[in-house]
Amino acid sequence: MSQYPDFAFEINQNEFLAAGAREVHAVVTLTATAVDAASAPAPASYGAPSGTENVEVIIIDCSGSMDYPRTKMMAAKEATKVAIDTLSDGAYFAVVAGTEGARVVYPTGGQLLRADYQSRAAAKEAVGRLHANGGTAMGRWLGQAGRIFDTHPHAIKHAILLTDGKDESETPADLARAIQASIGNFTADCRGIGEDWEPKELRKIADALLGTVGIIREPARLAEDFREMMVNSMGKEVADVALRLWAPKGATVRYVKQVSPNLSDLSGMRVPGDNPLTGDYPTGAWGAESREYHICVEVEPGNIGQEKLAGRVQLVAKDAAGATLLGEGKIRAVWTEDTDLSTRINGRVAHYTGQAEMAAAIQEGLDAQAAGDLDTATARLGRAMDLAVESGHEDTVKMLRKVTEVDPATSKVRAKAKVDKGDAMELEVDSTKTVRAKRN
Amino acid sequence: MTIESGAEAALGTLPGAPSAPARAREADPAMPLQLTCPNCGATDLVMEQGARFCEECGYGVDEPVTGDEEPSEYLGPKPCVSCGGTEIDDEGYCTDCGDLQPRRRDRMEVNLTVVAGISDRGLRHHRNEDSMALRPVVGLDGRNLVVAVVCDGVSTSERPDEASAAAVSAAAKLLLTAIAAGTPEPAAEPGTAPDTAPNPAHTVPVETVVMATVPNAGAAAADAPVAADAADAADAGGVRPADLDLISRYAVADADRAVSDLARDADHGNPPACTYVSAIVGEEVTVSWLGDSRAYWLDERGTSRALTKDDAEEGSHAIEAWLGADSGSPEPHLARFTPEGPGVVLVCSDGLWNYVEKAEDLAALALPGALADPFGAAGRLVKKALDSGGHDNITAVLVPYPVQASAEPTA
Numbered sequence: 001m002s003q004y005p006d007f008a009f010e011i012n013q014n015e016f017l018a019a020g021a022r023e024v025h026a027v028v029t030l031t032a033t034a035v036d037a038a039s040a041p042a043p044a045s046y047g048a049p050s051g052t053e054n055v056e057v058i059i060i061d062c063s064g065s066m067d068y069p070r071t072k073m074m075a076a077k078e079a080t081k082v083a084i085d086t087l088s089d090g091a092y093f094a095v096v097a098g099t100e101g102a103r104v105v106y107p108t109g110g111q112l113l114r115a116d117y118q119s120r121a122a123a124k125e126a127v128g129r130l131h132a133n134g135g136t137a138m139g140r141w142l143g144q145a146g147r148i149f150d151t152h153p154h155a156i157k158h159a160i161l162l163t164d165g166k167d168e169s170e171t172p173a174d175l176a177r178a179i180q181a182s183i184g185n186f187t188a189d190c191r192g193i194g195e196d197w198e199p200k201e202l203r204k205i206a207d208a209l210l211g212t213v214g215i216i217r218e219p220a221r222l223a224e225d226f227r228e229m230m231v232n233s234m235g236k237e238v239a240d241v242a243l244r245l246w247a248p249k250g251a252t253v254r255y256v257k258q259v260s261p262n263l264s265d266l267s268g269m270r271v272p273g274d275n276p277l278t279g280d281y282p283t284g285a286w287g288a289e290s291r292e293y294h295i296c297v298e299v300e301p302g303n304i305g306q307e308k309l310a311g312r313v314q315l316v317a318k319d320a321a322g323a324t325l326l327g328e329g330k331i332r333a334v335w336t337e338d339t340d341l342s343t344r345i346n347g348r349v350a351h352y353t354g355q356a357e358m359a360a361a362i363q364e365g366l367d368a369q370a371a372g373d374l375d376t377a378t379a380r381l382g383r384a385m386d387l388a389v390e391s392g393h394e395d396t397v398k399m400l401r402k403v404t405e406v407d408p409a410t411s412k413v414r415a416k417a418k419v420d421k422g423d424a425m426e427l428e429v430d431s432t433k434t435v436r437a438k439r440n
Numbered sequence: 441m442t443i444e445s446g447a448e449a450a451l452g453t454l455p456g457a458p459s460a461p462a463r464a465r466e467a468d469p470a471m472p473l474q475l476t477c478p479n480c481g482a483t484d485l486v487m488e489q490g491a492r493f494c495e496e497c498g499y500g501v502d503e504p505v506t507g508d509e510e511p512s513e514y515l516g517p518k519p520c521v522s523c524g525g526t527e528i529d530d531e532g533y534c535t536d537c538g539d540l541q542p543r544r545r546d547r548m549e550v551n552l553t554v555v556a557g558i559s560d561r562g563l564r565h566h567r568n569e570d571s572m573a574l575r576p577v578v579g580l581d582g583r584n585l586v587v588a589v590v591c592d593g594v595s596t597s598e599r600p601d602e603a604s605a606a607a608v609s610a611a612a613k614l615l616l617t618a619i620a621a622g623t624p625e626p627a628a629e630p631g632t633a634p635d636t637a638p639n640p641a642h643t644v645p646v647e648t649v650v651m652a653t654v655p656n657a658g659a660a661a662a663d664a665p666v667a668a669d670a671a672d673a674a675d676a677g678g679v680r681p682a683d684l685d686l687i688s689r690y691a692v693a694d695a696d697r698a699v700s701d702l703a704r705d706a707d708h709g710n711p712p713a714c715t716y717v718s719a720i721v722g723e724e725v726t727v728s729w730l731g732d733s734r735a736y737w738l739d740e741r742g743t744s745r746a747l748t749k750d751d752a753e754e755g756s757h758a759i760e761a762w763l764g765a766d767s768g769s770p771e772p773h774l775a776r777f778t779p780e781g782p783g784v785v786l787v788c789s790d791g792l793w794n795y796v797e798k799a800e801d802l803a804a805l806a807l808p809g810a811l812a813d814p815f816g817a818a819g820r821l822v823k824k825a826l827d828s829g830g831h832d833n834i835t836a837v838l839v840p841y842p843v844q845a846s847a848e849p850t851a
């Protein structure tokens with residue numbers, strides 16, 4: 001059967017709590033190292049490495065607006081061709097043209113084909129014939145992708161979704177239902193091109209399907225972005241990995257968030273485990289990569305000197321055998337009267353607490369700015385600027401400068417009354433990217 | 441008193457035994473003690489002369505019990521100390537409430553009914569550096585005695601927990617063996633043993649203030665065979681009941697050697713060290729000590745008192761005598777006295793008496809419950825110290841007096 005990457009599992013926390021304290025924080029760092037090609041079983045003639053199978057669905061928005069300007073549609077076709085060329089040999093793939101419906105433009109025979117010279121050429125030809133004409137119903141696009149993936153239930157399943165507009169041809173409830181139906185079936189990265197799409201809409205899809213959101217302001221940059229996404233997707237070696245968290249009776253899991261490379265709150269995705277104290281939080285597919293998670297558990301305070309296991313964190317691969325343990329660690333709580341110990345804040349926990357606060361400040365600040373509430377916008381964006389500077393988040397600092405100005409009277413940062421829409425969208429999309437914590 | 445009323449009720453039903461209540465009131469020191477096996481929980485473990493093993497599980501009954509033994513396969517896993525959950529994971533966490541279970545040495549509990557003890561880490565120390573060893577034993581004359589030893593590792597020394605554990609085991613083993621065998625023979629080879637013909641200066645027990653307050657002490661000492669007599673008797677082929685003063689001194693010498701053997705070059709001048717206090721409770725009470733661990737006599741007649749006097753300046757915790765490689769082979773203090781009625785002997789570390797120092801206060805906490813349930817009383821004493829702050833390790837061993845078979849007689 002398939003081999004799994006090696007996972008390095010590390011937990012950083014300050015386990016010491018003051019008397020009566022209930023909140024326990026920890027940052028889990030997971031680093032997967034690729035399966036050694038030499039030790040992997042010999043691939044079948046077309047098999048993907050290490051016996052896993054990849055299925056990729058590329059969904060291209062073909063609504064009428066993609067032709068205004070024409071560069072968007074041209075860039076979309078070009079980027080899709082680059083993505084097809086980037087597919088690993090042997091990976092299954094499909095291209096879907098998204099409008100108010102969702103048409104599979106490749107393959108047309110109803111059965112998925114593996115990527116090879118012939119299938120790539122045929123697919124690229126089909127992509128070349130795409131034209132913009134119709135509406136936008138992303139829920140139906142996801143539904144079509146889901147039906148394609150259903151033919152290969154045990155594969156590593158990933159979709160790329162590109163749009164240039166809002167989800168206008170269906171109701172928000174339609175989209176929500178489609179997202180719900182896709183959870184656990186496949187993962188998806190979403191890209192918006194131009195300035196007429198809604199970042200919050202794509203964020204909903206990407207968060208639920210454990211992917212990223214990106215903004216393409218320059219159509220010429222789309223091809224490189226697609227290539228990167230495809231390389232990343234083809235590098236996945238294990239399809240369905242979950243963080244399994246045990247917390248003691250009486251405890252409340254306040255949150256489980258992915259905090260690196262980007263923020264994503266997994267708290268609402270808990271799937272109950274065999275034991276009422278255990279739940280699984282999906283993390284999607286993994287290749288050779290490193291991610292970090294911030295977990296906060298609220299426990300009943302213990303006596304001074306008592307140690308409690310506040311959480312046991314396991315990384316498990318869901319597979320035919322049920323679940324395979326890839327790594328585990330403990331979140332501890334020790335109550336002490338020694339304030340030198342209990343007031344210490346773990347560097348990683350502090351760093352990602354700051355990053356989460358920065359993301360929230362940016363989103364609240366931009367919302368206030370859009371609503372014309374400049375006082376709130378100034379306060380929140382000012383705070384975001386401080387945090388971005390503190391954590392060395394240079395790209396974010398640059399983007400924040402575009403939506404703020406220095407008040408000549410006070411020489412303090414204040415929100416601009418009028419901002420470029422693309423600048424605001426770019427900042428919003430960027431806000432959940434985090435800077436990795438430095439090694440302690 | 442629970443013991444008497446229980447005994448009267450039980451014995452009163454026996455036909456043709458009119459003297460039974462009287463017999464129960466005046467303890468029969470030779471009536472075989474019936475214990476609960478500390479290993480398998482069998483309740484019919486009879487302490488008779490020559491008894492070596494529990495008939496149920498083969499557990500050696502001549503070994504001192506310390507509460508630090510490997511958990512018995514017979515008794516099953518202990519439930520969670522916090523929530524009562526029944527599953528504890530391999531790392532010692534309760535799988536229900538997550539609380540880390542105490543390590544074995546953090547809370548050692550022994551309940552042998554005729555003697556019981558608890559040794560607790562307390563709330564401030566990272567480990568329990570106290571140790572205890574206890575057990576009843578049948579003397580050569582068929583009388584029941586109880587041995588209790590408590591040692592408190594010196595915190596500034598290296599591996600003080602190992603020191604106290606080695607000391608209580610060595611001392612208790614020697615005492616139990618010597619009492620059962622009836623000879624004051626030291627366990628070590630003659631060359632390294634303390635002088636077999638003790639220095640005359642040491643044949644007389646160290647006189648203490650305590651001794652002076654005990655009217656019977658002189659008479660009791662006079663009744664006991666002196667070392668030379670015992671040795672003569674052994675040479676002549678006759679064996680007499682052990683000389684408790686002498687074996688107490690040998691026990692200290694053995695314990696001192698056991699602790700000294702733990703010393704290593706890397707100890708930087710602080711080899712493992714500990715205090716020492718032992719009590720042998722029979723018709724009389726023989727105590728022996730070094731440092732600031734104590735023995736008390738507790739009763740309800742207003743004659744509770746300390747039986748030991750610390751080897752330390754008044755109000756200071758800097759002890760002036762201890763066991764270990766740098767101890768200078770100290771001679772222990774010895775004291776003995778014969779109680780005038782029921783009570784309980786308490787052997788304890790300073791983690792207890794730091795909070796409750798006066799004998800009458802200790803008696804008020806322990807009695808009258810300690811007479812029938814010394815384990816429950818030890819629990820109350822330890823809890824008092826914990827509730828008062830638990831700054832040090834706490835050890836309390838209680839021996840009800842007189843030593844006698846339980847209130848439920850066997851056929």
